[in-house]
Amino acid sequence: MSRILLIEDHERMARLIHKGLVAAGIGVDVADRIDAAWTAVQQMSYQALVLDRGLPDGDGLVLLQRLRSSGVRVPCLVLTARDALHDRVEGLEAGADDYLPKPFAMDEMVARVRALLRRPVEFRALDPSHGDLTLQSAASVLCCGDERVTLAPAEVHIMLLLLRKHEEVVRRNALEAAAWGLSEAVTPNALDVALHRIRRKLVAIGSQQRIVNVRGLGYALREDDSAQ
Template sequence: MSRILLIEDHDRLAQLMHQGLVNAGIAVDVVDRIDAAWAAVQQISYQALVLDRGLPDGDGLLLLKKLRNAGLSVPCLVLTARDALHDRVEGLEAGADDYLPKPFAMDEMVARVRALLRRPVEFHSIDPIHGDLRLHTESGVLFSGNESITLAPAELHIMQLLLYKHDEVVRRSALEAAAWGLSEAVTPNALDVALHRLRRKLRAIGSRQRIANVRGMGYALRQADDAK
């Protein structure tokens, strides 16, 4: 299932959009501020963004420019009550892929999001590699040398984040967000179960990489000799 991030501060509109997208088979995380959206995209590889311009902490285009300057090309549909030509041009020049003025029909919004999801995405599109591990994100297969194993969806997102952040310790909350999104209810031990399965799969393919528990901080990939 595709997962997108909706950045909209109008509660009722956000609820309606969320329901319309979920009914179309699209998983949605919802935030209402630029800073929350920036934090979310650091943790989760979204397939598209739906971004309102009028947010409590600034113009949504500030977030879009920040994303593009960071090299993140995740497709983005900009929503706005501003319908002047120069406003649309400003949004497109900031890096928007599409522009939808308010008010709009939910069916049109869903259709535009689906169109974005059909576009090739460069955001985190390169298969991550670290040590003897290579993850083919499209198929969900993890390789170590000539050995390979298929990962479940949550395991795939956890391993993807650990590989991208291999030089850093990743917080537990970030791994949970990557695996299950920001809005899905997660049981307290869901991450522990997923990590247990991942560790077993790493051993099964003979990898020297281990998922180490960095006490009080989070988790990180470590060489077997260094893992604690």
């Protein structure tokens, strides 16, 4: 299932958009502020953004400009109550891919989001790597030299985050959010099961990278010296 981030602070509007997109088979996480959306985009691999301009902590275009400046090219649909031509131009110049003035029909919203999802996604490095590992995220394949193993969807998102943050310790809740979204309920041991499966796959393809538990902090990729 494709997953998008909806940045909308109006609770009723967010519920309606969420309901309509989920009914169309599109996974949706919701953020109501610029800072929350920025954090979510750093943790998750979204296929599209739906961004409201009027947010409590500023104009949504500020977030979009920051994302584009940092190299995030995920397609973005901008929502606004403003319908003037200069507002549309301003949004497109900030890096928006499409523009939808309020009020709108849900069918049109779904159609526009689906159109964005058909576009190629350039979200940081498409195939992140570290040490002897490369993740071909589009194919859900983890590679070590000539060895390859297929990952489940949640495992792909976990490895994406660990590879991108390989110099940092990643907290447990960040890995859970990456794997199952910000809105989905997660069973207490779901992450432990997923990490166990990934660790077995790392060994199976002969990687020297290991997922280690940094007590009290979270998880990190570390090279296993004993595997050399």
